[in-house]
Amino acid sequence: MPPNTNLSTKLDRYHARIKGNRWLRYFTVFNRVALAAGFLPSGFVKIAGERFTSLSNNHPMGHYLEALFHTGYYYTFIGVAQMTAAILLLIPRTATLGALLYFPIILNIFILTYSVRFDGSMLTSPLMVLANLYLLAWDYDKLKFILPFYKPAVPATIVPPKVRSNKFPFRFFAGVAATVFTVAVIIFNLYNIKPRNTxxxxxxxxxxxxxxxxxxxxxxxxxxxxxxxxxxxxxxxxxxxxxxxxx
Incomplete structure (x- = not known):
């Protein structure tokens, strides 16, 4: 690689290699389906006008969900947004838009979970945030134009359009497993006391x-x-x- 290659070009080449790996494409599909499965049921419950959980109103999360339930069409709107994001993720042509819509919703759930120490999503919400970030990184080639450091590549450094590889990325998946394990260890040792559900x-x-x-x-x-x-x-x-x- 030429010494004067800018950051954008390096990222383009690195991203092309990653996106051309068959196993990472499978992992991407898995993340899209998993995230969609996380929002479809909860979104449907809100659209149907039903309570999301059976938590007592005395529980910190119960306080919040009960108040949210009584917000009328705002409660329905959240359900519509969740289901829309999930459906968009499942359609290849709209998956990028789905990941963009999904991210602020799951980030809000993540912050809410830890602000009230809610057991129900203490492990899943950070993993869903990480999965969503992975999907946004996967679509870097579509989102790079809005990044402040992006500079269009000169013709001589443009990445070949297709890079295909069947090599299993052992280090990547080892990193995924290590990340999940680390997140779990941190979470289970983060608080010395929690409200729990009952x-x-x-x-x-x-x-x-x-x-x-x-x-x-x-x-x-x-x-x-x-x-x-x-x-x-x-x-x-x-x-x-x-x-x-x-x-």
Whole structure:
């Protein structure tokens, strides 16, 4: 490669090699189908005007979903947006548009999940964000024109239109597996206490807690008293060491 080749040209050549790999094309199709499968049911539920989960209204996520359910056509609009993104992903000619529409929706779900420590999507939402980012990178050749560093390649450096390879990308898929494992490890060790989905599930984490009494009080604060997550966490952190149940 010539020493004066700009970044855009290097990315064009690298992307052409990646997009020409048969196994990565299969992986791309898998990601599109998996992401579509994640939005089609949830989008349909919203369009049908049904509640999305059976979480108690006292649960932090339950608070949010109950309020969202009562927003009228905004609730329906979210469902339409989810189903539209999913369907666009499944159609090859519109898959890029689907990935673009999908990204802000799943990013919002990801941030919401961690803001309320919701178990239901704590693992899936970051993986879906990463899968969506992969699809956007896959369509770099269609999106590069809006990037600030993009410079059109001069004719002598234009990448050949087709690069085909059947070589299995072991390092890539090893990286995918390592990423999934790392995300899972980080998530399962990110918080020392979570609301969980029910009072009984919340209390199970108190058995091995160094602050078991405060943990039980945290669970009651969420599921029995319906206090906000921040309020219950503040009380939990202020409780200090274990106290006997009758004190």
């Amino acid at each position: 009072l009984a599930e919340c209390r199970t984490q108190c058995r091995d807690s160094n602050n078991s009494q405060a943990c039980f009080e945290f669970c009651d604060c969420i599921h029995e008293n319906g206090q906000s997550l921040d309020q219950c966490l503040e009380t939990y952190r202020a409780a200090g060491e274990d106290r006997p149940p009758n004190q």
